[in-house]
Amino acid sequence: MSLLSIKNMDVSIGQYSVLHGVTFDVPEGGVFVLLGRNGAGKTTTLRSIMGxxxxxxxxxxxxxxxxxxxHTSDIARRGIAFVPENMGIFGGLTVAENMVLATASGKFDDTRLKRVYELFPALEQFWDKQAWSLSGGQKQMLAVARAIIEPRDLILIDEPTKGLAPSIISAMGEAFREISETTTIxxxxxxxxxxxSLGRDMAVIDDGQVVHTGAMADFAADTALQDRLLSLSMEGA
Known part of the structure; x- marks a missing residue:
């Protein structure tokens, strides 16, 4: 049973056709990874899912x-959250104020807030600091924390490790593993x-079309397929 099903989705931006019949299914549970070259249509796919x-x-x-x-707000109310590549946080607000804006009622559920602190301890430390003062990794943690402060069935996350130090990437990976036990990513x-290291299932987009879907373990083991679909060997990348 698919949690999310995309069928023959076309998207045009201005006079340019960006997505052409994009089709794939995201099963419930775990991490589904969307791969592809820069400009292939990955971000457009996430934004289109969110309306x-x-x-x-x-x-x-x-x-x-x-x-x-x-509408996007109605899609979010169905239990879908989106963490964009630019993180979408408000630099002039504190960490606490950013988190409040992500709640429906303006109040925190104590259990969920405790979980956020466990996943991202730095946020508790900088709770009253303005978001602009955080490091890049801490801002990304805040962006993800905003997505999980309310119960979600699905989180769309765009390029979360871009520009981050290896130690932060490792910590982010551990957090995603825990999150994916209860929320599909x-x-x-x-x-x-x-x-x-995270993906259970995957799809590759090329020139606005899905050209391959399957198990991540199989794709990771097939460097020839990686070469053909992505024009580079990603082994060890």
């Missing part, structure tokens, strides 16, 4: 419900070592 781009053709189904025509990631 941030118009979809002139195709469908997006979540838990059996067609959400293709829903759809991850766009260029760091293949990170992606293959």
């Amino acid at each position: 941030l781009w118009d979809r002139p053709a195709g469908s997006v189904t979540f838990r059996g419900e067609d959400i293709s025509s829903l 759809l991850l766009v990631e260029q760091n293949f070592a990170f992606a293959k």
Whole structure:
């Protein structure tokens, strides 16, 4: 049973056709990784799922419900969160204020807040600091924490390790493993070592089309397939 099903999704931005019949299924549980070259259409796919781009053709189904025509806010209310590449945090607000804005009621559930602190201890330490003063890794932690402060069934995360130090990437990987035990993650990631350490299932997008889907373990073991689909060997990358 698929949690999220994308069928024949087309997306145009201005006069440019960006996605062409994108089709893949995200099963419930674990991490699903979307791979591809820069500019292949990965970010556009995530934004289109969230209703941030118009979809002139195709469908997006979540838990059996067609959400293709829903507004972004209504999609979020269905239990889907989006962590964009630019993180989407408010630099002039404190960590606490950023977190409050991510809640529906303006109040924290103590159990969920405790879990955020366990996953990202730095956020508790800098709770009253303005977000602009955080390091890049701490800002990314805040962005992910905002996505999990409310119960979610699915989190879309775009390029979370970009520009981060190896130690922060490792900590982020551990947090994602824990999160994926209860919440499905759809991850766009260029760091293949990170992606293959987390991913259970995967798809490759090339020139706005899905050209391969399968198990991450099989793809990670097939360097020839990586060469053919991604134009480079990602082993050890």
